[in-house]
Amino acid sequence: MEHLKIKNIVVERQTELISFTEANDSVTATIKNNVTGNNEKIYCKYIIGCDGAHSTVREALGIPFVGASYQQEFLLADVSIDWPFAKDKFTGCMSKEGIFLIFPLRKDSNLYRLMLVDMNHTLLQSEHKIPTLQEIENFCKRIIRKDIALTNPVWLSRFYLHHRAVAQYLKGRAFLAGDAAHIHSPVGGQGMNTGLQDVTNLAWKIALVLKYHAPNTLLQTYQTERQRIGEVLLNSTDKIFGMITNKKYIASLLRLYVMPLIMNLLTRSVKFKNYLFHFISELGIHYHENLFVMEKNQGADAKFLAGPQAGCRAPDAPIVHSTLFELFKQKPCNVLLFQTPEHTAPDNKIAALEQINAEVLGIHQFIKSPDLNTLFERYGITSSGVYFIRPDGYIGFRAFGNELESLAEYLAKLFGHSLTH
Helix, strand or coil: CHHHHHCCCCCCCCEEEEEEEECCCCEEEEEEECCCCCEEEEEECCEEECCCCCCHHHHHHCCCCEEEECCCEEEEEEEEEECCCCCCCCEEEECCCEEEEEEECCCCCCCEEEEEEECCCCCCCCCCCCCCHHHHHHHHHHHHCCCCEEEEEEEEEEECCEEEECCCCEECCEEECHHHCEECCCCCCCHHHHHHHHHHHHHHHHHHHHHHCCCCHHHHHHHHHHHHHHHHHHHHHHHHHHHHHCCCHHHHHHHHHHHHHHHHHHCCCHHHHHHHHHHHHCCCCCCCCECCEEEECCCCCHHHHCCCCCCCECCCCEECCEEHHHHHCCCCEEEEEEEECCECCCHHHHHHHHCCCCCCEEEEEEECCHHHHHHHHHCCCCCCEEEEECCCCEEEEEEECCCHHHHHHHHHHHHCCCCCC
16 A cells, blocks of 8 residues: 555545446446445546456456355454464364364464364354354364363454356456456465466556557457466365365375375475475466467577476576666566677667667676576576566566577567567
8 A cells, every 4th residue: 555655546445336338449437436425437448357256347247257165164263362282383173073274363462363164064053143252162172172262352254165267357348357257265375366466467468558559469368377377276276175175984084194194294395395385375377378478499408498488487586786686676577688708699789679668678688607607597597598577577588599589579579669679
């Protein structure tokens, strides 16, 4: 919010989308002010439905939200806790009756978030009843088989979960993002991050189309890139959740006795922990090749081929007196030219690149030296290479050698310029 204030952007609360209509090059939205009761018209180029599982935008577009509900009942509680286990770590317990998870919320207070899964619907009888603190405490005791005392409830809630997704992330001049496009099990805690990545992927593309004349085909890649990520997340969380909640006898034995042993062994592996970190943090996402994710690898050596590919997240690295990510803050789009003293790109071609949308595009030339060894290593460069880093931090283009002609062709598609302009 503070950043938005700096940019003179005001977020209007207590407003509601009533409807919207599309023209050839614009959208007209009718918004209701829920404080005054008045309606107003907003005229814009595009509309993005970030309006949750009950999305008005999705309903207006007539896009099906395909999936189903989980049968289990879920409960949340923000409370103080007194029990015999560690209080400063995430803890999970499983039994035949349910699942109990605890998340420390603050280091300086005795406040924790409890998440309970009632497998057999034995905790609460009323369909709309809010759980009491005593009911939750009794249920926790049945799962962990230990004394536990819950006090100072800040929030108690009961809810059901769904696994649903849309087949279309865009239609006309309207887009869907976050829970409006996909909802899933909370396994892995990836829901919020996935939604943020949706809008990060889309926002820079809309900005380039509106401000820098990028082609409308760039917007189509929002569908091709994010739908696959949403499907992978939905399938993986659904399978993991199904395994955790399966009530069949063999599955219960595996979950209660075999899985803890396996997880104990796996978490000792640095390789597994790195994989798990990249999966849960979503830093390991890889977008597939499309019109604006491509590479030229003719003649490339093995080290370059093993480096970060087009569609992967660009790695950070130290540079002289700073870091690569700090450098990226200067311009939304960035070109990295890796060269050796013996094989530098012609100055006139670099100067031509610098004239292509200089307002938004930064050109950075790195000549191999001991100070830049880590940078060259992380990008798989032994001699020379070219990378284009998108505003969302992902690699849009890479090429082996001083392939400035191929880079210029890529930028021409993105910005409508050529190398000689």
